[in-house]
Amino acid sequence: MQYIVYDLEATCWEHMPIGYVQETIEIGAFRINQYGEVRGKFSRFVKPVVHPNLSPFCRQLTSITQEDINRAGIFPDVMDEFLDWARIDTDDYVLCSWGNFDRKMFAADCRLHRMDERWTEKHINLKEQYRLLKGMRNGIGLKKAVEKEGHLFSGIHHRGISDAENLVKLFLQYLDHWNV
Numbered sequence: 001m002q003y004i005v006y007d008l009e010a011t012c013w014e015h016m017p018i019g020y021v022q023e024t025i026e027i028g029a030f031r032i033n034q035y036g037e038v039r040g041k042f043s044r045f046v047k048p049v050v051h052p053n054l055s056p057f058c059r060q061l062t063s064i065t066q067e068d069i070n071r072a073g074i075f076p077d078v079m080d081e082f083l084d085w086a087r088i089d090t091d092d093y094v095l096c097s098w099g100n101f102d103r104k105m106f107a108a109d110c111r112l113h114r115m116d117e118r119w120t121e122k123h124i125n126l127k128e129q130y131r132l133l134k135g136m137r138n139g140i141g142l143k144k145a146v147e148k149e150g151h152l153f154s155g156i157h158h159r160g161i162s163d164a165e166n167l168v169k170l171f172l173q174y175l176d177h178w179n180v
Contacts, residue, residue, distance in 0.1 A: 001180070002039070002093040003032040004086045005171050007163035008102045009064065011048050014057040023048035024109050025069055026062070027082055028160030030168050036175045038168065042085045043161040045072035050112070062158050076113050088119050094180050095123040098142045098167055124180060126171065133177055145170060 006029035010022040024046045031040040045068045048054075054066055072078070086093065097103060103123045110117035131139040142163055146153045151169045155162025171178070 001034045002087060003034075003096050003171065004093055005030045005032060005096045005164055005168050006042075006102060007097060007160045007167060008105050009062050009158065009160045010105050011051055011054065012058045012061060013055045021050055021108070021112070022105065023050055023112070024075060024105055025054070025058075025064060025072075026160035027078065028162070028164035029082070029086065030164055031086060032168070032171065036172050040085060041161075042082060044078050044081065045069055046078045047072040047074050049074055063156050064159070074113075075109050076115060079110075079113075079115065083119070093122060095120065096126050096167075096171060096178070097123070098125075098145075098163070099127040099139070100125050124178060126167065126178065129178055130170065130174070133174065142167060142170075149173060 006027065008024050009026040010024050012022065013020065025048055027042065027044050027046065029042040030038050033039050045064065047069050052069070054064065054069060059065060083089065095103065103120050107117040107120045110120065127139045130145060143153050143157055146166045146169055149170060151166070153166055155165055157163065
């Protein structure tokens with residue numbers, strides 16, 4: 001079993017204009033085997049095609065620059081790299097993210113680019129499982145959960161690779177408790 005612990009960043013606006021669609025702009029992920037060993041790291045920016053210019057709000061929230069995006073590959077090209085790296089076609093795997101937003105973004109971008117999205121269905125929502133594990137009434141944000149568990153939140157919050165790296169800390173801490 002391979003666990004793909006990942007986080008996405010997407011185009012965003014302080015007040016989303018009517019008719020605008022979000023697109024993935026960063027994929028950060030770690031591949032972890034059934035023994036809790038990190039076996040790989042993936043970090044790529046993605047160039048949005050529907051709304052290629054990042055809003056000031058998005059640049060400030062994520063710290064991703066327009067130059068980062070302009071130099072990036074488009075979603076189908078980056079996804080080919082990601083799916084190959086994650087060994088989606090060859091290994092037994094499950095995608096693991098903090099909440100359902102990331103799974104829904106992957107699926108929406110696949111639909112936008114007329115790509116197969118079935119691979120996104122093998123997914124667990126670690127935020128919901130953590131809430132249940134801790135007996136909490138409501139879920140909490142990733143940064144708060146990481147700090148609650150005594151870990152230092154490292155990197156830049158709302159950056160895909162940093163959020164994925166911090167999620168790995170929680171994932172490994174409760175490796176035997178996730179309902180896969």
